[in-house]
Amino acid sequence: MLYKTYYQAPIGQLGLISDGKAITGLYLPNQQDFDQHFSSALVEKDLVLFNKAKSWLDGYFKGKNEEIDFPLKPEGTPFQKEVWEQLRSIPYGQTATYSTIAQTIARKRGIKKMAAQAVGSAVGKNPISILIPCHRVVGKNGSLIGYSGGLDTKVVLLDLERVDTSQFVLP
Numbered sequence: 001m002l003y004k005t006y007y008q009a010p011i012g013q014l015g016l017i018s019d020g021k022a023i024t025g026l027y028l029p030n031q032q033d034f035d036q037h038f039s040s041a042l043v044e045k046d047l048v049l050f051n052k053a054k055s056w057l058d059g060y061f062k063g064k065n066e067e068i069d070f071p072l073k074p075e076g077t078p079f080q081k082e083v084w085e086q087l088r089s090i091p092y093g094q095t096a097t098y099s100t101i102a103q104t105i106a107r108k109r110g111i112k113k114m115a116a117q118a119v120g121s122a123v124g125k126n127p128i129s130i131l132i133p134c135h136r137v138v139g140k141n142g143s144l145i146g147y148s149g150g151l152d153t154k155v156v157l158l159d160l161e162r163v164d165t166s167q168f169v170l171p
Helices: 048-061 078-088 098-109 116-124 151-160
Strands: 003-009 012-018 023-027
Touching: 003 048, 012 048, 023 048, 078 098, 078 116, 098 116
Parallel strands: none
Antiparallel strands: 003 012, 012 023
16 A cells, blocks of 8 residues: 655645655656656555655755655666666765766676666656755756756755756756
């Protein structure tokens, strides 16, 4: 069974999903699949886990960089999970490029190179936004691209983390 709850953030209402043991989804209000993931099949429930996630989000939106002390369980392919693990290693207040992540994964796999587009596709399927910080990934040329929650939301999140967004180019 999957459970849902909502969190009112400064960027709008977020949706959280859990299997009862871990957070399996955090969706932004502008994400195209928000309504799809928040169907009536999900049971709205007050879980201790949701309270921990909401407390972390409270701190995050106040500009705090707190450790995530509750389990995350994103569902995806092995490659997507590998990319999402790389996203979790991007420090608060910093960014990484799609190509840098691709190079890191290629090196770990012992191959010469990997397409940044493949990484971009996996980043775009991240089911746990903010907690798995896909907003910290930018284009190699400094462009702010590829955020399913909307580029305006990406800028707000980066600004919140005190990233100098004036260095980036909006498409």
